[in-house]
Amino acid sequence: MPVSPSRQLAFSVLMEVELNEGYASDLLHSSLGRGLSLADRRLATEIVMGVLRWRAPIDQIIQRAANRPVEKMAAPALQALRMGVYQMRYLTRIPPSAAVDESVEAAKLADPKLAGFVNAVLRRIARETADVKVEEKTDDNDSHPAWLLDRWRARFGADAASAAAAYDNRVPPVAIRATTEALPGEIVLAPGRLLAAARRVVEGDITKTEAYLQGQVWVQDEASQLIAHLLEPAARDRILDACAAPGGKAALLHALVPEAAMVAVEPRPQRARLLRRRLPPTAHVVAADATRELPFRWQFDRVLVDAPCTGTGTLSRNPEIRWRLQPDDAVRLAELQTAIVTHAAIALRPGGRLVYSVCSLEAEEGPGVVSRLLASDPKLTLVSAARVLNSLRSAGVLVDNVPPIDQLTQGGFFQILPGAAETDGFFAAIIERAR
Ligand SMILES: C[S@@+](CC[C@H](N)C(=O)[O-])C[C@H]1O[C@@H](n2cnc3c(N)ncnc32)[C@H](O)[C@@H]1O
Structure with a gap:
C-alpha cells in the first residue's frame, strides 16, 4: 500500500x-x-x-x-x-x-x-x-518543557502562563493587512482585534488569491503589525530598520509613510536578497551586521530593532521552538540583542525615537536588554508605552474595543501574551534620544 x-x-x-x-x-x-x-x-x-x-x-x-x-x-x-x-x-x-x-x-x-x-x-x-x-x-501544561512554563509562571503568574500555553496549542488566526478591498467572495474576513486596518481571515485560503500573489495582501500577526505603529513615523522621516528581514514591519512602515527614506539592514546575503524582492525599490537594503558599527553617516528619525530572539511568544505558529530551546538561550540572545540595539541607537538623531521589540516572553530579552541599553547612554529615555498606545487609539489606529491599555503594558513597556488578543506574544520598548 x-x-x-x-x-x-x-x-x-x-x-x-x-x-x-x-x-x-x-x-x-x-x-x-x-x-x-x-x-x-x-x-x-x-x-x-x-x-x-x-x-x-x-x-x-x-x-x-x-x-x-x-x-x-x-x-x-x-x-x-x-x-x-x-x-x-x-x-x-x-x-x-x-x-x-x-x-x-x-x-x-x-x-x-x-x-x-x-x-x-x-x-x-x-x-x-x-x-x-x-x-x-x-493537559496544556504537558505540552511545553517544564522549565519554560516555570519561567512564565514566575514572571506572569500561573493563570497567565497556562492561558499562554493553551493558546500555543491552538491554530492561530491568519491576520492580514491589505492595500486592496478586492478579494474573492470565498474569502471571509473578520475585523482585527487590535488594529483598525487589520483583518482576520475566517474562511478561505488567502495565499491562493490574486491579491496575495500580487503583494497587495500581507499575512502578518496583529501584534507584529502594531510594533511598526509604535514608531509613529512622520511623512518624510529617515527610518532605519536594523533587523529587517523578512521585511514585514519594513513593508508596513513603507505603506504608512511611502515618502519616508527607508534603510533596511540584514547581514545574511540570501535574506538580504529576499528583502530586496519584498520591499519597494525605493528602500535601501544594506547587507550589514548590526552588532557592529553601522556604515551610515545619516542620523535617523526613527529606528526599529526587531531583534532575533528565542521566539517564545510565537509557539502556536512555531511549535518546534519549544523543544529546541535550552534554558540559557535567552541569556545568549539577550547579549546579541544588546549589541544590536546599542549600535542602532548610535544612529538615532536627538529627539528621534527607537522601538526595540522581540517576540519573546523571557525577561533577559526585553526588559533586561532595555536596562542595559539605558544604562549605556544617559541621553536615552524610556517613553511610556501606555502614552503611545493612547495616542494610537485617539488617532483611530487601534480598534475601538481594543483590550484595556493596562493589559497591554507592563512597567512602561508594551507587553502582550500569546492569545490575550488572539496574537503572538510580543514585547516592545519605546525609547527617545534627548535633544
Ligand atoms: C525577528 S526577525 C525580524 C523580522 C522583521 N522585522 C519583520 O518584521 O519581518 C530578526 C531578524 O534579524 C536578523 N539578524 C540576525 N542577526 C542580525 C545582525 N547581527 N544584524 C542585523 N540583523 C540580524 C535575522 O536574520 C532576522 O531576519
Whole structure:
C-alpha cells in the first residue's frame, strides 16, 4: 500500500524539522507539498503541528509501549511513531488501522527494516487506546518543557502562563493587512482585534488569491503589525530598520509613510536578497551586521530593532521552538540583542525615537536588554508605552474595543501574551534620544 500524500508530506516535514532544524510552517508551504489538494495539505498540517505540540506526552506513550528510550530510536521510526500516536490519540476521525498502516508505510519509505518495529509498537498502542478519550489526554501544561512554563509562571503568574500555553496549542488566526478591498467572495474576513486596518481571515485560503500573489495582501500577526505603529513615523522621516528581514514591519512602515527614506539592514546575503524582492525599490537594503558599527553617516528619525530572539511568544505558529530551546538561550540572545540595539541607537538623531521589540516572553530579552541599553547612554529615555498606545487609539489606529491599555503594558513597556488578543506574544520598548 503506498503512503497517502498527506502522511508523506507530514513525514517529510517532521524529518526536516528533526534533522535539519527546519520550521514546520515554512516547510508545509514549501515545494514539499506541491500538487497536493487543500484537504491533504490540511491533514498534513494538522498532523505535523499536533505532533510538535504534543511531543512530550506522545513520546511517553511510545517509550512505554516500546520499552526503550525514544532518544535511542532511529529518526524515521520515531517520526512515524509520533504521527501514528497523534492520529490515534488526538484525532477522532482516523481509524486506528489507518493510522498504523500509514505510519508503517512512511517508515518503510525511509528504511524498510524499520517497518516491523513501527508496526509492533503502534499495534500495542492501538490496543491500549481503544477506550481512552481524547479529552483525558490533553493537559496544556504537558505540552511545553517544564522549565519554560516555570519561567512564565514566575514572571506572569500561573493563570497567565497556562492561558499562554493553551493558546500555543491552538491554530492561530491568519491576520492580514491589505492595500486592496478586492478579494474573492470565498474569502471571509473578520475585523482585527487590535488594529483598525487589520483583518482576520475566517474562511478561505488567502495565499491562493490574486491579491496575495500580487503583494497587495500581507499575512502578518496583529501584534507584529502594531510594533511598526509604535514608531509613529512622520511623512518624510529617515527610518532605519536594523533587523529587517523578512521585511514585514519594513513593508508596513513603507505603506504608512511611502515618502519616508527607508534603510533596511540584514547581514545574511540570501535574506538580504529576499528583502530586496519584498520591499519597494525605493528602500535601501544594506547587507550589514548590526552588532557592529553601522556604515551610515545619516542620523535617523526613527529606528526599529526587531531583534532575533528565542521566539517564545510565537509557539502556536512555531511549535518546534519549544523543544529546541535550552534554558540559557535567552541569556545568549539577550547579549546579541544588546549589541544590536546599542549600535542602532548610535544612529538615532536627538529627539528621534527607537522601538526595540522581540517576540519573546523571557525577561533577559526585553526588559533586561532595555536596562542595559539605558544604562549605556544617559541621553536615552524610556517613553511610556501606555502614552503611545493612547495616542494610537485617539488617532483611530487601534480598534475601538481594543483590550484595556493596562493589559497591554507592563512597567512602561508594551507587553502582550500569546492569545490575550488572539496574537503572538510580543514585547516592545519605546525609547527617545534627548535633544
Ligand atoms: C525577528 S526577525 C525580524 C523580522 C522583521 N522585522 C519583520 O518584521 O519581518 C530578526 C531578524 O534579524 C536578523 N539578524 C540576525 N542577526 C542580525 C545582525 N547581527 N544584524 C542585523 N540583523 C540580524 C535575522 O536574520 C532576522 O531576519
